[in-house]
Amino acid sequence: MVLGKLGSALHQAVQKLLRSAVVDEKAVKELVKDLQRALLQADVNVHLVMDLTKRIEERSLKEAVAPGISRREYVVKVVYEELTSILGQKVVPLKFTPGKSNIYLVVGIQGSGKTTNIVKLGRLLKKEGHSIGVVAADTFRPGAYDQLKQLADRAEIPCFGDSKEKDSIKAAKKGVKHYQSQKTEVILVDTAGRHKDEKGLIREMQQIAKAIKPDEIILVVDGTLGQQASTQAEAFNAATPIGSIIVTKLDGSARGGGALSAVAATGAPIKYIGTGEKTKDLEKFQPTKFVGQLLGMADFESLLQKVKDAEAMPDKDLAKALLSGKFTLKDMMGQMEAMGNVGSIQKILSMLGLGYKVPDELKEVASENLEKWKVIMKSMTEEELENPKLIRSSRTQRIARGSGTQPKDVKELLKQYQQSKKFIKTIRKRRGGLKIPGMPGMIGDQKLPRGTR
Ligand SMILES: Nc1nc2c(ncn2[C@@H]2O[C@H](COP(=O)(O)OP(=O)(O)OP(=O)(O)O)[C@@H](O)[C@H]2O)c(=O)[nH]1
Numbered sequence: 001m002v003l004g005k006l007g008s009a010l011h012q013a014v015q016k017l018l019r020s021a022v023v024d025e026k027a028v029k030e031l032v033k034d035l036q037r038a039l040l041q042a043d044v045n046v047h048l049v050m051d052l053t054k055r056i057e058e059r060s061l062k063e064a065v066a067p068g069i070s071r072r073e074y075v076v077k078v079v080y081e082e083l084t085s086i087l088g089q090k091v092v093p094l095k096f097t098p099g100k101s102n103i104y105l106v107v108g109i110q111g112s113g114k115t116t117n118i119v120k121l122g123r124l125l126k127k128e129g130h131s132i133g134v135v136a137a138d139t140f141r142p143g144a145y146d147q148l149k150q151l152a153d154r155a156e157i158p159c160f161g162d163s164k165e166k167d168s169i170k171a172a173k174k175g176v177k178h179y180q181s182q183k184t185e186v187i188l189v190d191t192a193g194r195h196k197d198e199k200g201l202i203r204e205m206q207q208i209a210k211a212i213k214p215d216e217i218i219l220v221v222d223g224t225l226g227q228q229a230s231t232q233a234e235a236f237n238a239a240t241p242i243g244s245i246i247v248t249k250l251d252g253s254a255r256g257g258g259a260l261s262a263v264a265a266t267g268a269p270i271k272y273i274g275t276g277e278k279t280k281d282l283e284k285f286q287p288t289k290f291v292g293q294l295l296g297m298a299d300f301e302s303l304l305q306k307v308k309d310a311e312a313m314p315d316k317d318l319a320k321a322l323l324s325g326k327f328t329l330k331d332m333m334g335q336m337e338a339m340g341n342v343g344s345i346q347k348i349l350s351m352l353g354l355g356y357k358v359p360d361e362l363k364e365v366a367s368e369n370l371e372k373w374k375v376i377m378k379s380m381t382e383e384e385l386e387n388p389k390l391i392r393s394s395r396t397q398r399i400a401r402g403s404g405t406q407p408k409d410v411k412e413l414l415k416q417y418q419q420s421k422k423f424i425k426t427i428r429k430r431r432g433g434l435k436i437p438g439m440p441g442m443i444g445d446q447k448l449p450r451g452t453r
């Protein structure tokens with residue numbers, strides 16, 4: 001299990017909160033303490049831990065919770081979001097241009113896992129349908145070529161190298177040229193790692209890079225280093241921009257959490273993680289998915305979805321307006337502004353448990369005209385906004401003049417309003433009144449995923 005120890009400590013902390021009788025300041029403080037302990041034990045940088053847990057505490061206690069979800073569910077979401085944020089939000093794919101030979105120079109200090117992970121990556125990319133070739137340019141360590149060749153053979157990936165070549169730059173160039181002539185799509189160049197002599201290593205990396213002009217330099221970092229891993233990431237990145245990082249040996253390492261978070265903090269994109277010695281043990285790194293797995297809750301996804309749905313709820317005033325059957329121009333605009341366009345009526349309906357489809361013409365007209373309509377409505381009086389029926393010919397002229405639009409624009413807005421209103425009315429009739437989740441007295445206790453109460 002990847003980061004098994006950290007995962008189970010985080011899982012336990014969250015479970016404890018979910019089981020507590022009330023989620024008050026004391027319970028959140030307890031959670032924060034448990035999280036701190038778990039993260040520090042995984043060698044996550046102490047400042048990072050303090051910042052992170054402070055944010056979790058503040059957000060958990062201060063932020064308003066949308067109707068329909070409990071504070072405890074909200075706290076779990078906050079923990080999830082904040083943990084994800086220290087691992088970097090975005091998933092950055094490997095730079096790859098179809099139709100040409102993409103050259104990847106793989107670097108890193110001795111024993112970090114370059115050779116093994118080149119073959120792992122080759123295997124992954126081969127599975128994605130690309131042609132692969134690996135190049136042995138580690139002329140420093142005896143037996144390096146044989147190791148790469150053996151692993152590559154087993155994965156049925158072509159390997160180019162010459163065990164007699166002593167010049168790494170020449171070896172790299174020859175290999176790249178060989179695969180380019182064959183139009184191989186992915187060329188992975190294995191280089192030497194040296195202990196302690198980081199400067200010499202970086203110099204060699206720069207020389208090889210100059211000679212073969214890689215599309216991306218991939219740095220392989222040993223995850224067992226914990227937060228020290230970031231020093232390497234920084235040193236290499238300062239010498240030449242690192243396009244991708246592979247953090248290896250996260251299986252069973254107690255300090256893997258520290259390595260991942262520290263490397264992410266340098267801004268370097270972690271694109272893959274090594275999770276074992278076998279050739280299949282390489283995963284694309286996706287922070288959101290990773291944290292979900294780390295927290296290890298079977299129904300985690302459904303809980304997050306529930307919070308998301310609740311937060312996307314239309315605001316209470318609009319819900320009330322719909323409930324009462326009173327739906328003014330102001331309501332319509334407020335709703336459009338809050339949610340972007342009339343397509344959101346669809347969202348409201350599905351949240352009300354009504355599967356009606358909003359007619360397409362309603363959606364399109366609205367999003368196109370939103371800005372214009374806002375201006376038009378500014379030229380209307382309060383009275384008109386509350387009661388659009390008052391707007392007849394002369395008022396239409398006045399509103400159009402005042403807003404610098406045409407009377408037909410005003411008419412179109414009114415038509416849209418009438419359509420929306422009619423639509424809502426039909427539904428109300430069919431259902432005999434609307435129910436709004438989260439509105440007092442309107443709906444029974446909603447079923448929560450197991451283990452979340
Ligand atoms: N447990 C575990 N071991 C790994 C992982 N990746 C690599 N290793 C092991 O780490 C050791 C070193 O891996 P190599 O691929 O030879 O490392 P290298 O960076 O090429 O080393 P040099 O060529 O000497 O610089 C090997 O025993 C690998 O099996 C991983 O994700 N998990």
Ligand SMILES: [Mg+2]
Nearest residue numbers: 114115138144
């Ligand atoms: Mg090697």
